[in-house]
Amino acid sequence: MRSVTAYTDIPVPITDLSGPPFPVESPVATFGEIGEFGFIERIGAAEMPRTARVRCGIGDDCAVLACENDRVRLITSDLMVEGVHFVLEVSDPRWLGHKLLAVNLSDIAAMGGEPREALISLAIHRDLDVGYMERVYRGLRELASRFGVNVVGGDTTRSTGPLVMNLTLTGEMDQDRVCYRSGASPGDLIYVSGTLGDSAAGLKLAQGDDVGLSEEDRKFLLFRHQRPQPRVALGQALAASGAVTAMLDLSDGVASDLRHICRQSGVSAVIDGTAIPVSPAFRRFRGLSDAGTRNLEISGGEDYELLCTVAHGRRDDVEALAARSGISRIGRIEAGDGRIYLENAQGVRTELEARGFEHFSGSGAP
DSSP states (O other): OEEEEOTTSOEEEEOOOOSOSSOOOOOOOOHHHHHHHHHHHHHHHTOOOOOTTEEEOTTSSSEEEEOSTTEEEEEEEEEEEBTTTBOGGGSOHHHHHHHHHHHHHHHHHHHTOEEEEEEEEEEEOTTSOHHHHHHHHHHHHHHHHHHTOEEEEEEEEEOSSSOEEEEEEEEEEEGGGOOOSSOOOTTOEEEEESOSSHHHHHHHHHTTOOOOOOHHHHHHHHHHHHSOOOOHHHHHHHHHHTOEEEEEEOSSOHHHHHHHHHHHHTEEEEEETTOOOOOHHHHHHHHHSOGGGTTHHHHOOOOOOEEEEEOGGGHHHHHTTHHHHOEEEEEEEEESSSOEEEEOTTOOEEEOOOOSOBTTTTBSOO
């Protein structure tokens, strides 16, 4: 038996190293079976012990850490993988850089925070043209300058396969203004910003779904898909109003994302199917498309608009923002067990399934 010197300078015996390097356990499930959110629930249930500094860990748009002077630090991170989120040969690298930062900015906006610093990690194939990544950084820096974000570091390594880009973004805000997903109550009203379904329609156009749209409509929908505009100022205004009880950004679609608020708040929701805001370009796209695109405004992802719940007695405070920021009321929160219902003009309800993008099910867009 040999021994080595540990950091404590106490000899530590090394036992027999033959056999498996770790315990072999029976399979529990595959990622295809439990999905992205099932995995998050599993690791969230066994996360590291919380300290007083951790105000929020796994399960919201950002982690929230306590700082000095009643401030908190927000931290979020997102990946973009070639072949999953984009196709290298047909993707404008400038807009990939824009989107890499925009999706993280949207997470900060969903908490009501102020974006601060970014770290970028890259896994790059050795044959990739350096100019391609320079253009990625150009788009990223252009958006960063708009929101006062500083790129302060990261990591670069070689990939033997696809291009992988990860961005981690920090933010700050007052601790008593943070908007979590867990505060909705029966009687609250549900609001969304902007229009829904545009990005999903833009993706279908990018994939070659030629439905005979005008060039103007095509450009609008492609813009909405390739260059999402994070609602940072609106998120800050909503948080400052004190009227918001829960908030998140719409990355996977209303049918999927609203479910997070419902489950974490222990409530159900009713969406008014006649009140979903859609753009004229999307309405024309939907009219020319096949039946498979009919619910994109509900199930389509990557709009990166804000969805929030508001205490009924504070509705005037939020609707005062509507004229300036394009906020629409689309439903209400009810007592329940996390279900979501779509209600038509006659008041007939249909329970919605979670049909947003799911990385391991094969649903949604690449």
